[in-house]
Amino acid sequence: MPALQLNTPEGELEVRYTAADNPDAPMALILHPHPEHGGTMNNKVVYTLYQIFAEQGFHVARFNFRGVGQSTGHFDFGEGELRDGIYVLKWMREQFPKTSEIWISGFSFGSWVALQLLKKNPDIQQFMCAAPPVNVYDFSFMLPMDRAGLFVQGTTDTIVNPDSTKELAEKISRMSDTVVECHMIDGADHFFTGKLDQLTDITTHYIQSKRGTS
Structure with missing residues (x-):
């Protein structure tokens, strides 16, 4: 699992x-939860998602938003974090130029940034996206949506309202030409405590169903 300090116009990102093994493999970028609430790229949910995509044969990357770990800078309320994602995605495209299929993934706050x-x-x-904070942030930019995706949500999450996540998925599917x-x-719960195996099974099945693999 190589590590690097990526130089960007706004500082370094860890x-x-x-x-x-296959240079033509798809690639996935994983984004972590809120930096001001202890979120890092080493969060258990983020690491689980990272491992899932790696095991499915993807080029996969995760990184620390600005001001987290060895990444320089300071929290920027989502705007700077979105630019961080843009920089890392650009680096991945350069690193894996033969890739023609790109996935984005995130957990909690990372979902909000990933979907933008x-x-x-x-x-x-x-x-x-795992536990997208639909009741905390404005997700109206998702409407309409022209690409398919998956939300995974815990029923006893006390941070994200499970009904809000379900309602957003239904609204997007109803208003868009996708599901x-x-x-x-x-x-x-919010961190899928004791339920990471189920998160793995659901996500793996979804990836395989969309890629025609098993």
Whole structure:
């Protein structure tokens, strides 16, 4: 799992990545939860998502937003963090030039940033988000949506309202020419404590179903 300090116009970002054996493999970028609430790229949910994509043969990267770990700078309320994602995505495209399939993924706050990155990049084909904070941030930019994706949400999450996540997925699917699936994990809290195996199974199945693999 190589690590590097990525130089950007706004400072350095701490990045970890895994390169697939196949240079033509798809690639995925994983974004972590809120920096001011202890979120880092080493969060258990983020690391689980990272491992899932790596095991499915993706080039995959995760990184620390500005001001976290070895990344320089300061928290920027989502705007700077979105630019961080843009810089890392640009680096991934340069690192894996033969890739033609791009996925974006995030957990909690990272989902909000990831989905904004998706909307700004039409070449990102798919998304997978865990516990998107629909009741905390404005997700209206998602409407309409022209790409399919997956939400995974715990039913006992006390930070993200499970009904809000389900309602957003249904609204996007109703108003758009695509489908956003929403899988609820019964008894899972915000951090999927004791439920990471179920998160893994659901996400793996979704990736395989979209890529025609098993």
